[in-house]
Amino acid sequence: MRRLNQYARAFGRRELTLAGASVVAIIVFATTSPYFATADNLATVLRNSTELLLVSLGMTLLLAMGSIDVSVGMVLGLAAIAVGRLLQAEIDPLLAALAGPLAGAALGLITGLVVVFANIPAIVATLGLLGVYRAAIFLALGGGWLSGLPTGLTTLLSSKLAGIPVAALVVAGAYGAVWAALRRTPYGPHLLAIGQSEDAARLAGITVRRTRVATFVLSGVLSGLAATFYVGTYRNVEMTIGSTLALDAIAAVVLGGTSILGGRCSLLGTALGVLLLRLLQNGLLMSGVPSLWQTVVTGVLLLTVLGLERVGSFMPSVRRAGRSV
Amino acid sequence: MTPPLLVAEGISKRFGALTALTGINLEVRAGEVLALLGDNGAGKSTFVKVLAGAHPATDGTLRMDGVPVAFSSPQDAANAGIATIYQELALSENLSIAENVFLGRELVWQVAGVPFLRRRAMQERVADLLHELDAHISDPDAPVGSLSGGQRQAVAICRALNLNARLIIMDEPTAALAVAETRKVLQLIRRLSGRGCAVVLISHNLSDVFEVADRMVVFRRGRKVAERTRAGTDHEEVVSLITGAHPDVRALEQQQS
């Protein structure tokens, strides 16, 4: 009984829904396009999910904490510029790779301090920062693009360790580390308590501000890590970099069952949310569905899942399964 | 004679233009149950929040064991042995019982500077506490949001007990509870004072108060207007003190205005 319950928490109703939806999507697309259900194509879907998986992981923590950061795409952009400039300067690719998360941490710290100490609602503060960061990207790029960057980083990131792609290892490592922080250290209960009620968390003696700033830094690190992969994959930094990233991440996270109101999160749900979004994008395109309909399908999916939850929340089992991480 | 556990001298609290408390003098002794009474908005919750370190006092001093103390956070007060169960129950609904009981004071062991939760130890401690309180909760891993009002109250009390608190403040702990659960909380209060713990209880239910309180203090409009022992007063007098109909209170308020 006890074990079953634990299992249900890690793999709750939402996660089952998403996994089921993914399976259905794979079956449907396999019939509509002969090239969909090939190992190559599914590997492509996974590879294309790397950045969104990382950014969404940070976003999961922020939403669970009752915060949000709509500037993550610009953080990725600035960190990508840092990585790109170092590559241009012919720095060792490994060092350039580290510059991504480092720059992300610094930007996350700025965001966190602004949100927490200016005491502005996170959505407003990060909307402001979005503008500032975008201008910074523009200035840093000087209107041009970084393109045709050296291939050293690409080689590094597309290599394999023990037969497993580095990207997969990094993503799995990031999810594993965050899972451990949530389930095995005081950070988890503190984060969720803050998301539930900041005042209650403060009364319980949690150092609310420090935890919040730390979470923004962590999210920045993950966005910066995503930037490293972005530069490694595309070898260029364009002016419009990251422009839709925050919305995609929020959609994936909410789809995954993390509450936009805070206090509840699911890492597995987030990962499944990202994969489902990417599967749909890939499958619809391969089936020859026009672009416009692809966004409609994603939108309808989001609304359906959230609508189902509204209905489902009257059932006690959903509440029980709610707090899985 | 040992000094009282806690002494408040001339405590005042202003929220901007609004004066919530004016010159409160009050003592709490070890092992006693002290009831704070008063109308809605009289300042009871504000006063206990000052004791709990949630609000800094605008004026006045607090002493514990005769030593002046200044609490800048709930954590400070908790470290000094004051635990508070707030009127707006400060529990996190999505966390488990153990997580709530230990929230902000988790048991950890450090590995390379990383604090890892000692979950087994915490669960065992919570099981002991629940047992001690005679609270029946079938699934200790359930989120607190799925518990009944009385069960939540028990969790909040567990949290206070777990601090090894010498003073436990309860702001309307029975307000939302049915008869049987109210009884259980009152028994708990007695058991706590029996262990030498001081309890400050805020309640609008006078029969509950008369059942457990050793002393009663009445607040009106941010001032302390009366102090009685249970033996030295009765229901009716306390009601008139609270409403301001009592001659002493009227005289006092005449003087002030």
Add this chain to the structure above:
Amino acid sequence: MLKSLAVTLSATTLLTFVSGAALAQEKRVAFVPQIVGIPYFNAMEEGGKKAATELGVKFIYSGPVDTNPVDQLQIVQNLINQGVEAVSVSVLDASSIGPVVEAAKAKGVKLFTSDSDAPDSGRALYVAQATDQGLGFTIIDELVKRVGPEAKIGIVSGEATASNLNTWIQFMQERAKSQYPKLTLLAPQFAGGTAQRASQIATDLMAANPDLKAVIAVASSTCPGVGQAIETAGKVGKVIGTGYCSPNTARSYIKSGAMGFTVLWDPGALGYLTVWAGKQLIDGKTPAASNTIPGFSKPVTYDAKTGVLLLGDPAVFTAENVDKFNF
């Protein structure tokens, strides 16, 4: 705050420029770009400078530090106030330029547009970089030269709402239909603004259509994504990438072979032509229907009815010539 400071600064630099020029009694042609500091307009500035020395006028180059129409108008107004003889603008907001055109006329200043037009504003003429039709047709013609008239071709565009991109796609489809009926153009896919999505789409298109011969990146922001996708998929030599990509953006992909060629125009030549047009206007001439201009391989046409001076056919950038350009 910063912006207004910048405007003031550029206005001040302008003042010193202008007064210096006035003393020399030299005719002046100004060009106001949409924004300063980006490679594209830098290239136009270079071309303009070259024309100014060759044609014997003074060239003034000044524009807003970000794409703000109000700042741009203010700069144009300042130039008019200084009595600069000819002022050209790459218009940011066509609907609000009317009043400064009036002000220019009142002052006897020749105001014309270049690179981006305001057709109904009463401007003297418009120096156009290329026609939408030219751009659409050229990319199809160039592709057919490389992949034959029966190939299957994918199209990756930017925002579905960008009217210029959609117009180019329409002309591509028109050209395919009328000239190469066996050519298959897949329905355009829209990647928004990011290279990442463009790369995903290009990858998926190649996977879904193993017989795909080419991918066209319509929005400049989709160029690197398309190039990268072809490289990553190991399809260099099997699939040709192309698009409306500046040489700087496409250079590494053109060199790796992922992109066979790209189509755009040469902003340096556009800058040159702009100053040439300004000189004509100052001299009280309107361009002839066909004009021979030094350094231009083909005569430049002028349509007196629409007032459009056309740079010519779009430029095609390939591995052979890409290093001659820097924008």
